[in-house]
Amino acid sequence: MASLLLRVKSKMAIFAHRKARGLLDGEYGSVFRGRSLDFDDLRAYVPGDEVRDIDWKASARHGSPLIKRYVAVRRQTLLLLTDTGRNMAAISRTGEPKKDIAVMALGVMGYLAHRHGDVVGLVSGDSVRTRFIPAKGGEAHLERLLRQVHGDAGAGVAPSRLEDQLDHVARTVKGRNLLFVVADEIAATPAMAGLLRRLRAQHEILWLTVRDADLAPSQPGPGGAVADFYSVADYVFLPAHLAQSDTVVAAYTKGIAERDAARKAMLRQAGITEGDVAGSQGVVTALFALLERHRRAG
Amino acid sequence: MGLMFWWLLPLAVVAAAAVGVAAFRAGTRGSARRRPAAHADRLTLLPEYQAAVRRYRRWLAIAGLACASLLVSSAVAAARPVDVTTIRPEQHNRDIMLCLDASGSMSSADAAVVEAYAELARKFDGERIGLAIFDSTAIQVFPLTDDYDYVQEQLQQARDAFDGKPGSSGFLDGTWSGRGSSLIGDGLASCLNSFPSPDTADGGAPSAPQRSRSVVLATDNLLSGEPIMTLAEAAQLAAGRSVRVYALNPADLDYGAGAGQPGAQLRSAAESTSGAYYALDNPDAIAGIVSAVEETETAAIKGAPRAVVSDEPAVPLAAALVSGLVLCTALWRLRI
Incomplete structure (x- = not known):
């Protein structure tokens, strides 16, 4: 039997192409955030990310929206x-x-x-x-x-x-x-x-x-x-x-x-x-x- | 009531069972085409759907019953239901010889006489009837027979001949030999010889009962020529053979009271054989002759018992028709 997970991934890939890459990840992360106060690094904004996570200063310097990432303290x-x-x-x-x-x-x-x-x-x-x-x-x-x-x-x-x-x-x-x-x-x-x-x-x-x-x-x-x-x-x-x-x-x-x-x-x-x-x-x-x-x- | 091809019924049962098993197998395979559905109570708990299911089941039951009834009734019809009855055909043991004077003096009355004969023949049932015509010699038109259709056909031909229809001129051939005309004694004697002789009666069966014999003699008794036998002698011969002579006179004219008058001679000759004398235009003539002949019955002859097999397909075929119609209606209602 072909891998069931492979089928899931391909379905998601089709969707991601159609909308925007990482959109679902952003949505999931916004919903189930296990956020701490320990800043980890910055990453590019993807639609669906929480607006309040945008590092406005870094975004202004960089020219495109950046998201603050925190070290997750809690594994959900x-x-x-x-x-x-x-x-x-x-x-x-x-x-x-x-x-x-x-x-x-x-x-x-x-x-x-x-x-x-x-x-x-x-x-x-x-x-x-x-x-x-x-x-x-x-x-x-x-x-x-x-x-x-x-x-x-x-x-x-x-x-x-x-x-x-x-x-x-x-x-x-x-x-x-x-x-x-x-x-x-x-x-x-x-x-x-x-x-x-x-x-x-x-x-x-x-x-x-x-x-x-x-x-x-x-x-x-x-x-x-x-x-x-x-x-x-x-x-x-x-x-x-x-x-x-x-x-x-x-x-x-x-x-x-x-x-x-x-x-x-x-x-x-x-x-x-x-x-x-x-x-x-x-x-x-x-x-x-x-x-x-x-x-x-x- | 029996079945001629009774072995068809077990065959039909076996065939129906085989078809039923095949249909059941096909039905279980057919469920593969049905699709699984969850939460069927969404549909099955609806009162409207339950009513539809009840109607469906009712029509299904009707269709099943009609199908079974159609199968049974057509199988029964195919097995040929027959009714076997034993009948003993009854034969009346009377012989009647119709004896017609075809001489020139009778030519005006012959058609009426044949009409009277036809009426006589219609009233008899089971008797044997024969016809002879005579002028100077007698010929037998048809012998004693109980085939009344044939009798009527022959009498029709005689009527046509006497009415002078074209193509019927040969009917009287052989009745004239030049020895005179209207030889009534000879004619009557010839008619008497048309009966089977007593020792070989009924084809020689010795145990067959004696049949009563009658002659219906239509003549005006106007003799011209020298007969071999006179009327009185012929009547004597008839009496000796116990044959009754019923005379029909178309020209019952009053020639006087003398015993030598033709009508009187004929009457005495007829009555000497315990017969009777009638004028042709006497309305009682036919009925009198019929009743007199019927009185002479000695015993009804029972024919040999015969088994009669008759098909009786009406009931099963009607049942099959009704079942088929009901089945069609039910299938239409079921939308199959």
Whole structure:
């Protein structure tokens, strides 16, 4: 199998060419800064850097913006948290397996943390068991984490239950960490809301939602053919033509809007920044937007 | 009720089972084309979707039932349901010889007489009927038969001949030999000989019961020439063979009360054989002859029992048609 991290890097390289080199690094550094007062050196400004980090005098002498770098005293811990249950074997809104999108998002985030010198750990699992890989640095470790996620999620594993993984973090992880959660369109429940508030009190949380497949599309997809779905949870067959009547589509659209609004409200009340992504093409953009939003919020 | 090709049913069951297994296998392979989706409760918990699923299941059940019914009924129809019944055809044991005087004196009445004969033939059922015509000699137009279509056809030809239609002139050939005309005694005697002789009755079957015999003699009894047998002698012969003679006289004119008058001679001859005498224009003539002949039945002959096999495909084919229509409707509703 080709290196998963390599795929992540190439995706980021494409994005960086399109926007500006190092943009994501700047965003990440601004968000998760482990700043000390010990000045280290200066480096060129990249868009996304904190404006207040600009050394104005040095910039005036140099002719272009320079950023003050400090010696990081604290190595931060980025804890990746994702679901590797059966739900992740399902397809996303763009038709790709949600697992691939999750691996891509976790990889981008983990690689940013690695470039920043942070250590990365992983909590993943399904309703039967939860795996915890302690945080370490290095690309090899990051690759191992991604393979863990890629290898675990599949159609043959136990059903998903993200509460178990969140609960595991709440019970076992000590100290303040950065928590990056990749989940799908979970339903908002009071238990989940309580758990998220409890986690938010300890950690800084970023939440990326992978959009699930549209089960009742208002217009047929390319080619005019509608594909039949089956539910990964119980293998129930969902004939596409049954979901195509106007009443069902209207009710489905209304139900999805309510579900999304409830989930967003739950995350917002817990103080968690949320972004969503439909396919692997949009992962880097979505993460950039998520980091940007988090920087403004925080 | 039975099935002629009953072995088709197990074959149909085996074929249906094989197709079912193949379809089931194809169905499990076909699920590879379905795409996995998470959080299906987003859709399945909607009441609108649940109603659609219930409708779908209902039509699916109807389609399944219609398909099964179509298969069963067409398999049954293919197995040829037949009704086997045993019938004993009943034959009436009466022979009637129609005996027609074709002489010149009768030529004006012959068509009417043949009409009367045709009416007689229509009223009989199961009797054997034959026709002979005579002038100076007698010829047999057709022998005793129970093929009434043939009888009607021959009587139609006789009517055409007497009406003088073109192409029918040969009908009377052979009735005139120059020894005179209207030799009624000879004609009656010839008619009597048209019956099978008693010792070889019914093709020689010795156990066959004796059939009652009647002659319907249409003549005006106007003799011209020297007959071999007189009417009285012929009547005597008929009585001796227990043949009843029913006379139809188209020219029942009053020649007086004398016993020598032609009508009176004919009446006495007919009555001497326990028969009857009627004028042709007497409205009771036909009905009287029919009832008199029917009274002479000695015993109905039972034919040999015959097994009659008749196809009865209506019920299974109608069921198959209805099932097919229901199946089409259900498939249309299911949008398959």
